[in-house]
Amino acid sequence: xxxxxxxxAEVLCTDGFVxxxxxxxxxxxxxxxxxxxxxxxxxxxxxxxxxxxWIARADPRRVVLLVTRTELLREANxxxxxxxx
Numbered sequence: 001x002x003x004x005x006x007x008x009a010e011v012l013c014t015d016g017f018v019x020x021x022x023x024x025x026x027x028x029x030x031x032x033x034x035x036x037x038x039x040x041x042x043x044x045x046x047x048x049x050x051x052x053x054w055i056a057r058a059d060p061r062r063v064v065l066l067v068t069r070t071e072l073l074r075e076a077n078x079x080x081x082x083x084x085x
Contacts, residue, residue, distance in 0.1 A: 003033065003052065003055055003057075003058045004058050004059050004060055005021055005024060005033065005036055005055070005058050005063055006021065006060045006061075007021050007022065007023060007024065008020055008021060009021045009058070009059075009060060009061055009062055009063050010061065010062050010063070011038055011050070011062075011063045011065065012062060012063070012064050012065065013065050013067055013068050013069045013071075013072055014065070014066070014067065014068050015068045015069055016069065018038065018040065018065075018069050018072060019038050019039050019040040019041055019044075020038070020039050021036050021037075021038065021039070021063060022036065022037035022038060022039040022047050023036065023037050024036050024037075025037065025049065033052055034051065034052060035049055035050050035051040035052045035054075036049075036050055036063075037049055037050070038050045038072075038076070048072070048073070048076035049076060050065065050072070050076060054066050054067055054072075
């Protein structure tokens, strides 16, 4: 299954819209996708890293996750601008 994650795509949890793809995080050696930084919106204090394992499916316009918004916010690692996992 191809995972086509694009910056700016909307991100949906199992219970609805959660934000947009901020930037992609790739392995420096292999170039493989590790995940992405999820921008939760202007009201959020921090963005969060979403690992590739949490993606159910993706296309250039939308990423659908395997978790609920609550699970995402509880389990995801917060990321400040400019940091990587």
